Structures are given as structure tokens and as C-alpha cells.
Amino acid sequence: MRPVGYLEELKRQADAALAQQGQDIGALQRNALLADSACQSAARYMGTLVRQLNVLQPLCRATFRFDNKHAFSQLRFTDFRSDSRMKKLRDAEVFDHVVLNFNAKTDTRVSIAKDFPPEIEKLEARLRQCGVFYESSVIRDPDNGKFVEKRFDFIADFQATVRIIPDHDSGQIAFHVANLDGFETVSVVFPAFEVGSARLDELARWITGEPNAFLRDGQHLRRVTA
Known part of the structure; x- marks a missing residue:
């Protein structure tokens, strides 16, 4: 058996690296498709959801408390609107984010x-x-x-937001929910394949003040209170 020359060894290493790169590119493409499909589903869901919630105007269960003397509760969420933005990724048009905005208005002038x-x-x-x-x-x-x-x-009118941000390379979806439970931002991450109608139904239940399991099995859960 003749010894393997250095040039042949380099060729073998290069072939192995090319094969690995092909696998990596394939994984990135699959993850990107999953993430973008989840965002497409979320955008459609939000578009339908806002029409229903603008009619129902669900009651906010949280208390918005500035201090011990100035707090607001039993407010109604109104003015629901959804939007999405696209971006370029590896020459493809993909979702940058999907967002749901809504308000809790008091029309009350406050001086603190x-x-x-x-x-x-x-x-x-x-x-x-x-x-x-x-x-x-x-x-x-x-x-x-x-x-x-x-x-x-x-004027004590508050804004609430649900922002959905995909990570196309990892195939994950991050949710950032602001001011749904008072002055707090809740962040959580799910695999893209878990972001479908069932998960979004739980989010809708949360918005409408119903018992929900939206955060269940979420990763990197974080709560930041202002």
C-alpha cells in the first residue's frame, strides 16, 4: 500500500469540507424555509385577528401602575393593526418581522x-x-x-405590541410582547415548526385575557419590567 501524498491528503480534506459545506447550506435553507413559513402563517393570522378584536375590544386584565397614586385597570384594548416587513437574505425575499400593535386608552390627563x-x-x-x-x-x-x-x-393612553422576529439560520421565532400584562416586556423563543395556529391561538387567548398556555415550552423566557 503506497503512502498517501500530501497533495492527496489535502484533496481528501477539501472534499470533506465541501461535503460539510453542502450539508450546512442545506440545513440553512431548510431552517430559512421553516422560519419564513411560520412568519407567513403569523402574518395571515394577525390580519384576521385584528378584524375580530377591533369589534370585540377585549378587556385588559392588567393594571398599568405609574406609582401608588396613579394606576389604571379595566381598560379595553382598541385600535388593533398588524403589519410585516421583508428583507433580503441570500438573494431571497424573506420576512424581517411581523408586528401587532394595539392601544389601551383612558383619555385621562395625568400630572405626576x-x-x-x-x-x-x-x-x-x-x-x-x-x-x-x-x-x-x-x-x-x-x-x-x-x-x-x-x-x-x-395623556394616559398606552401602547401594546407583539413583535415576531424570525432567525432564519437557526429556524427559530422570537416573540416580544410589550405591555400586555402591565409595564412589562416578555420575550420567548420557539422552534419555527411550533409556530402555527395552535400557538397563535394561545397568544390570542392571552391578548383577550383568557387562560392560555402560550409561553409553555418556550425557550429563553425573559421578563423585563419598566
Whole structure:
């Protein structure tokens, strides 16, 4: 048996690398198809869902609490609208994201004053979280110019969002749900093949305040409270 020359050894390694690359490309293509199919299903589902929810205007079960004195509950979700955006991936047109937006309106003008910096930062974070447009002003002592408080004025109408973002290479779908259960963003990831009508039905139950299992078996579950 003649010894294998170095050039032949390099050829063998190159052939093995090409075979592996072919397998990797095939896996990427399959994952991308699964992720995009899940987004297509979600976009169709959301398009139908908004028409029903704009009629039903489900009651929000959460309490939106700015502080101990200013809290809102028993609000109705309204103004449901869905949208999606596309992008280019390896010369193919694929989903960038699918989004569902809706509001919880109070039509109530609120004025809140805070004099403690951590409380000011916390309130500002909650106002950003719920998409409220606000005006703020710093109140100072007229005699010595020292800081007294910071005052915030706004209409307490809140925005909620469900954003669906695919990872085409891994074949996974991330959901980011903001302000459905108060001032909180919930993030969770599912394999794309699990994102179908059954999973989306559980999401719809969550939005309408019904018992649901949407987060069950989800990966990388994270809750961030403003």
C-alpha cells in the first residue's frame, strides 16, 4: 500500500469540507424555509385577528401602575393593526418581522411630580415603555434655584405590541410582547415548526385575557419590567 501524498491528503480534506459545506447550506435553507413559513402563517393570522378584536375590544386584565397614586385597570384594548416587513437574505425575499400593535386608552390627563432621582428615572422608563408622549418640566425654588421636583404631564393612553422576529439560520421565532400584562416586556423563543395556529391561538387567548398556555415550552423566557 503506497503512502498517501500530501497533495492527496489535502484533496481528501477539501472534499470533506465541501461535503460539510453542502450539508450546512442545506440545513440553512431548510431552517430559512421553516422560519419564513411560520412568519407567513403569523402574518395571515394577525390580519384576521385584528378584524375580530377591533369589534370585540377585549378587556385588559392588567393594571398599568405609574406609582401608588396613579394606576389604571379595566381598560379595553382598541385600535388593533398588524403589519410585516421583508428583507433580503441570500438573494431571497424573506420576512424581517411581523408586528401587532394595539392601544389601551383612558383619555385621562395625568400630572405626576417626583423629587427623588431613582423615582424620576423609573417613571421615565415606564412612560417610554408604554409609548406615552409626555411633557416634563423641572421645578426649582424661586429663592435659591435649588431643584424641587420634576413634573410630568401626559395623556394616559398606552401602547401594546407583539413583535415576531424570525432567525432564519437557526429556524427559530422570537416573540416580544410589550405591555400586555402591565409595564412589562416578555420575550420567548420557539422552534419555527411550533409556530402555527395552535400557538397563535394561545397568544390570542392571552391578548383577550383568557387562560392560555402560550409561553409553555418556550425557550429563553425573559421578563423585563419598566
